[in-house]
Amino acid sequence: MEYRCVQCGFRIKTLFVQYSPGNIRLMKCVNCKAVADEYIECELMGLLWKSLVGFLVLDAYRSLLVKRPEEEWGTSMSISSFFWIYRKMLMDVFLGNYMFLCSFLFAIRSLLKTSAQFSRFRDLLLAILISSYFKILLTAMMVWEFPPAVIYIIDLFVLSSNTVALKVMTKSTMNRCIGACFIAHAIKFCITQAFA
Ligand SMILES: [Zn+2]
Incomplete structure (x- = not known):
């Protein structure tokens, strides 16, 4: 080329x-x-935004799947319960991921001693977003019936693939990478449960 x-x-x-x-x-x-x-930098930012949108959409879908067994979907669902689910989904996606991001940045700074450069954080964030695309497996639940536990199994896949991505990017020890990803995922889980 x-x-x-x-x-x-x-x-x-x-x-x-x-x-x-x-x-x-x-x-x-x-x-x-x-x-x-100089547009190479812009291409990276563009890729980051696109993967962030995809990530949030998949996360919103996950949130709906978690709610489904609690609320019966269908014509019998009232307007108020529809808005309740909608509000809950927005809380999960935006508050949950905001807390995920903050705790992830905090964890990689304190556990992995990553330099505080913006470009470094941006690349790590991109790695986390792209390695979270295991969530795409959730779309299979549109077609086939699965027990709700499958959602949490997919979460574990995402967690492990985040850990591998972080390990490759930072060349840090496996334990520290698991620690950083686990903290971020656990805080997000607790926040979304607390506001359920
Ligand atoms: Zn020139």
């Missing part, structure tokens, strides 16, 4: 160098001395 500078069109060998996972430096064009392609 051939790259060119976005400013002057001069041919360039590589757009960035990677020092460690998530730690990149953008290359400068030898012709015009400007950063050859």
